[in-house]
Amino acid sequence: MKLSCLRCGESASVSCVEGDACLVRRLQALGVHPGRPVNVVRRAAFNGPLHLRVGSTEFFLRSREADAISVVHAS
């Protein structure tokens, strides 16, 4: 499922990152790799960006960019 389906506070495991090459590289550089756990910390008001935590790194990205990331619930 898409990362944007997660509720705030939920964690899941990255299953794949696909889309614009520039975006994918950037996400990989921030540590978003398949198998890595990702945590949706919060979402900003007015359908704003998502605040994510991956490892020791926190960043935000817009919904459009977040759609490049697919996740599965960690079992």
Next chain:
Amino acid sequence: MPNTGKSTLFNRLTGASARTGNWPGLTVELLSAKLPLGADLVELVDLPGIYDLHGMTEDEHVVRRFLERVPLDFLVVVLNAAQIDRQINLLLQAKALGVPMLAVLNMRDEAQRFGVSIDAVRLAASLGFPVLEVSARRAEGLDGLRQALAQGLRKPNTVSLADMALRLAPEETVQEEADALLRMAVKSPSELSDGMSARLDRVLLHPLWGLPIFFLSMFLLFQFVFTAGAPLQDGVAYLLDLLRDVIVQPVAQVLPPFGEGLLIGGVYDGLATVASFLPIIALFFIVMSAVEDSGYLARAAFLVDGFMARIGLDGRGFVLHLFGMGCNVPAVMGTRVMRSPGLRALTMLVLPFALCAARLQVFLFLIAALFAPAQAALVLFSLYVLSLLAAVLTAFVFKWRYPSMEPVILELPPYRLPQFVTMFKSAWGEIAGFLQRATSFIVLGVVAIWLLTHLPWGVEPSSPASFAGQLSASVGAVFAPLGFDALLGVALLFGFIAKEVVLGGLAVLYSVSEDGLTQAVQQHMDWVQAYSFMLFTLLYTPCVSTLAAIQAEGKSWRLTLTSVLWSVGLAYAVSFAFYQTARWLGF
């Protein structure tokens, strides 16, 4: 890497000698400094922070072009020790270049706070180059770094520029190697958070209170910059007047009257205009760098990004716009925090519509002269609303011309206490940069206006017979539909120097002292004309100093020209629509 404290480390190593400079084949300026190492003097260049040596952002292109074109002896890669789990990839990419290098794991204090422990010795052994843990903020480990640098420099770099270009091209994945290294030499807890940042975020990024707290803190910072700035600006103005009366005036008297006027009314006043901006620029960048270093700028961008995304800007543009309401010049310079050229250009087009303190001064005067006290607040408020509408409209119109190609992904670094050294260095650097880049532009602008109002030879200054007077008479027909007479047109010309000069200009044109200006204005204008005039003053061309900043930052005459033509056109359309409608309605 961005957010690794690279600039702090650079400052610590080089002291005050850093300067920005152009490099062949590069469109951006890079900071460099001479660094004494033992008996040698080496030049240290601060490259932009990047995530990925083969990445596609503007900064990553800049780094590659630099490595391809500038011969270098040694490479220093700075990482954030706390984030080594993902940053080690860059280290391996750099290693593949084959250049003598070392790695700096900065922020070791923060890594300890996070519970990350790194075996630097083992890491160095398997990588084959030194790995040093330092804390630039606390100035720990810097002597060791200097020694390692001096030692590393003894081995010559045998990689030619052509080889370098080849080695920058391939895209092998280093992921497996990175994972193996991490397993061997790094221990980190599974859930990483320093607790404090998370707790602060729960308050500062709260869905309900987050925005009010943001506006309140921006308001307080704004108040600080401009209350502390006002006496400083007065002080600078006093010193400049003193300098003019005691030294420049007596010296200039040896010149013929025309030369004396040109020197004082043109060149000296131009330099004085430049100087009058310095206190505000210094304070602005002290505050701005504190907000950025603390980690709050990225948070502010997060809070307002939802709205800003719709008009093609991002949350940082919002913060700059708020500060632009004090003065547009430092706000335009502050767009440097944005790395995408399209986004920067669009933000620079929007910022001059922020109703700055200089325009406020003109409006307060005209409103007091022509409106009843009961209406005054409403009139002023309407101007603020219009300035915001103009900004949003500008963003809408130009977001297709200046699209931002880079994905919007911004790191939210842990909260950190800003460092005084960094704050003051940033302020000092910006002042030096402003002096270097904007001085000639501003002085030329002021001299040109002086010449327009004082030529042809022997004419009474600013009278209808001067070039400025003739110009406004010839364009009088153009301004008539807005309700302006020829004199107001000349006053607007003065406003190009700085918006507050409009008032002084009007006083000269009406041949009254500034005290008698209220009466003169009341005789010459009714409220419809005055409001039309204020609308025009609000929107028309950025002042010469703001334009100088746009030109210096954007390095594009096209952008600067677009800024002038669009704002003048918009001002004309809005004033025209207002004046004609009001007259048609019978006011």
